[in-house]
Amino acid sequence: MQIAPLPAPVRPDPVRDRWTDAMRLAIDEAALATATGDVPVGALVFGPDGTVIGRGHNEREAVGDPTAHAEVVAIRQAAAALGEWRLAGCTLVVTLEPCTMCAGAIVLARVGRVVYGAYDDKAGAAGSLLDVLRDPRLNHRPEVIHGVLATPCADQLRTFFDAHR
Numbered sequence: 001m002q003i004a005p006l007p008a009p010v011r012p013d014p015v016r017d018r019w020t021d022a023m024r025l026a027i028d029e030a031a032l033a034t035a036t037g038d039v040p041v042g043a044l045v046f047g048p049d050g051t052v053i054g055r056g057h058n059e060r061e062a063v064g065d066p067t068a069h070a071e072v073v074a075i076r077q078a079a080a081a082l083g084e085w086r087l088a089g090c091t092l093v094v095t096l097e098p099c100t101m102c103a104g105a106i107v108l109a110r111v112g113r114v115v116y117g118a119y120d121d122k123a124g125a126a127g128s129l130l131d132v133l134r135d136p137r138l139n140h141r142p143e144v145i146h147g148v149l150a151t152p153c154a155d156q157l158r159t160f161f162d163a164h165r
């Protein structure tokens, strides 16, 4: 007779668990990028009331624009939806740690909170290589929650790069 092994215990993580559903939506958004050969990164902006007011996926190849990162696309859409450039009280959820440009845009937009998934050791500007979002010398510092569904987010990128090598 065999006794089935117990499932691995899942440790609750109240800070990150709150954002897993949102991150799954960002992963779905990221998947749209691959249709045009773009690296799958997806971002959503939630307004102060919790509704999605901006979404974007990386579309550098699609539109031939080096600045068309998921976060920038989503921030532009959110600002248009709100009718102003300040995204105070908004939360940006993105599958990959923001780069220097995107972290800069997040600070300029006064985004209240940033939630990201996979870490980017080579270009991340939210803790890995630089920490633009929490630099005390800057006049705005969003709350940062990192590593939400980090493994699925990283796997999505790895699958893409494995197929495009």
Ligand SMILES: [Zn+2]
Pocket (backbone or CB within 6 Å): 069, 070, 071, 098, 099, 100, 101, 102, 103
């Ligand atoms: Zn970026």
